[in-house]
Amino acid sequence: MIYLDNAASSWPKPPQVEESMVEVLRDYGANPGRSGHQLAAKAADTIYQIRSQLAKLFHVKNPNDIVFTQNATESLNLGLKGYLKSGDHVVTTSFEHNSVRRPLEYLREFGVEISYVSGAIDGKLSAQDIEQAIRENTKLIVVTHASNLTGSILPIEELGKLAHKKNIRFMVDASQTAGYCPIDVEAMKIDLLAFTGHKSLYGPQGTGGLYIHPELDLVPLLHGGTGGHSELIEQPPVRPDRYESGTRNTVGIAGLGAGVRFIEETGLDVIRKHEEHLTDFLMEEMGRVKGLTIYGPEKGHPRCPIVSFSIDGFDASEIGFILDTHYQIAVRAGLHCSPLAHETIGTIEGGLVRASLGFFNTKNHIEEFVRALRDIVS
Ligand SMILES: Cc1ncc(COP(=O)(O)O)c(C=O)c1O
Structure with missing residues (x-):
């Protein structure tokens, strides 16, 4: 084929992806962050190491500002539903995947206003087009880094500068670019970066993540067990626990780590x-x-x-x-x-x-x- x-x-994946996943399953497939024994600690450490690798890749200072999800869709839902409130206006583009559009349309029912800026027929879109759609109540600009249809890469740096100048938060869907384009959340002034593990990061399906700017407090998508802070009734405030309820996919994340290592080495x-x-x-x-x-x-x-x-x-x-x-x-x-x-x-x-x-x-x-x-x- x-x-x-x-x-x-x-597909295919670098061979080390499969090897890393098998190694976790075979040698230390315990629950990360739940129990204190050696195997659980090793699983938790693996996840932390990979969080750190991703932080390095995206120029994130604190690895705990990256939370693991199942895919870009979950990351986008967490960012959009966790940040936008009734009365907020969001500017986005006509190149967005349904994983941006559908959560936004869902939020419209709760009073969020949306402007779709139309790109050109050849897939291009300028920062000026986005600027014209900004209103007084614009709280977020969310754009795909690259269109999954035309392949066109949008001017992220310029858009980041624009958002920063206007005091608007900036979210990027890097599903098609993480692992292919250099991404620097500091330099590009990105507040929320959604990525998926199974495309150009060469990891397995069922992996992804979201970088959340340290100043942002999102409403978590899920509430539940986090391993630590069990005495609290409410969701703990500390990262990454706040946004990572339920056991993480250690096997998948190990595969994602091997994918990122492959990118670093190559x-x-x-x-x-x-x-x-x-x-x-x-x-x-x-x-x-x-x-x-x-x-x-x-x-x-x-x-x-x-x-x-x-x-x-x-x-x-x-x-x-x-x-x-x-x-x-x-x-x-x-x-x-x-x-x-x-x-x-x-x-x-x-x-x-x-x-x-x-x-x-x-x-x-x-x-x-x-x-x-x-x-x-x-
Ligand atoms: C631009 C873009 N956004 C979001 C997604 C959703 O990614 P996932 O299936 O990993 O949730 C995709 C996947 O095709 C995509 O290309």
């Missing part, structure tokens, strides 16, 4: 260069297929390794089906959980086919993929 669906979940810039190079090659080769249209920013503009396309005379789902069943090539066809983004670029009717690359893809994969597309067209 040729796997070109890394924007959904990266070098984020090496990973990115490889994927940029492959994306350029993919776009060049696809550009020569008759009747094929590529969406998103033109070559040379910031883009994640995502290339969405249509072919004249074919349904997106038909192409996805043929690639899967006839050519053993995995892509994703449809609306990609981002209907607003499809509306923005004019593809809401039939959707698109998305090919997304990862570090383990090769030029050979791309050649085979483009050969299959040519074959389908002819």
